[in-house]
Amino acid sequence: MEIKENKINVQRTGVFYTSGDLKEAPIVWFVCHGYGQLGNTIIRKFDFLVDQGHSVLSAESMNRFYWQGVSGQVATTWMTKRYRLDEINDNNAYLTSLYESSKNQSKRILLGFSQGGTTIWRWIFDHRPDFDVFINYAGWMPEDIDLSLLQDYLKDKTLVFTYGANDEYLTEDRMKMFHEVISNSKLKIHIHKTEGTHKIDREVLKDIVDKYVKTTVD
Numbered sequence: 001m002e003i004k005e006n007k008i009n010v011q012r013t014g015v016f017y018t019s020g021d022l023k024e025a026p027i028v029w030f031v032c033h034g035y036g037q038l039g040n041t042i043i044r045k046f047d048f049l050v051d052q053g054h055s056v057l058s059a060e061s062m063n064r065f066y067w068q069g070v071s072g073q074v075a076t077t078w079m080t081k082r083y084r085l086d087e088i089n090d091n092n093a094y095l096t097s098l099y100e101s102s103k104n105q106s107k108r109i110l111l112g113f114s115q116g117g118t119t120i121w122r123w124i125f126d127h128r129p130d131f132d133v134f135i136n137y138a139g140w141m142p143e144d145i146d147l148s149l150l151q152d153y154l155k156d157k158t159l160v161f162t163y164g165a166n167d168e169y170l171t172e173d174r175m176k177m178f179h180e181v182i183s184n185s186k187l188k189i190h191i192h193k194t195e196g197t198h199k200i201d202r203e204v205l206k207d208i209v210d211k212y213v214k215t216t217v218d
Helices: 039-051 084-101 115-127 147-154 172-185 202-217
Strands: 016-019 027-032 055-059 064-066 074-076 107-113 133-137 158-164 190-194
Touching: 016 039, 027 039, 027 115, 039 055, 039 202, 055 084, 084 115, 107 115, 115 133, 115 147, 133 202, 147 172, 158 172, 158 202, 190 202
Parallel strands: 027 055, 027 107, 107 133, 133 158, 158 190
Antiparallel strands: 016 055, 064 074
């Protein structure tokens, strides 16, 4: 029996969450969650920024599954190894559509946590969105794309990588590899190391805003 693989493009419904006034806020955060997370949970980490007049848009991956078994808590993933290039292209188109629909004259801050950080790297490589600061929070840098090609595009943008010394995923060996990837990319990336684990910490966010965001948007 001969089996042929076929593909078709379909229209899908993307869900995103917002907090604050996207049209009037001077600073807009565009956030991508990590593996297993949801858009309406990670956005709560940014409540103190909304209180300061910022606004936040949290994109949720369209790939959902049950975290354990066949019922209970629902989780998401931006991609898996199966048809990964199709997933990447779909993610990029989804994020661009969402980003452009919410674009205004505000300063734009991108933040991707864990898998969301890698997802944003792939998105900016393929689609070149306009932004001011990109915070890769405990995420990886894709090794299968030539990030050095982004030098001109990123030369006026602020790039920050933050991670915790006790992150169970970003071990010492992994971080050695990560620094090699940074070196090969020839990009200027600010490394912000903390004592935390693999989760977003509000105090770390506050430090990053003070060091890298405020100086950009003043």
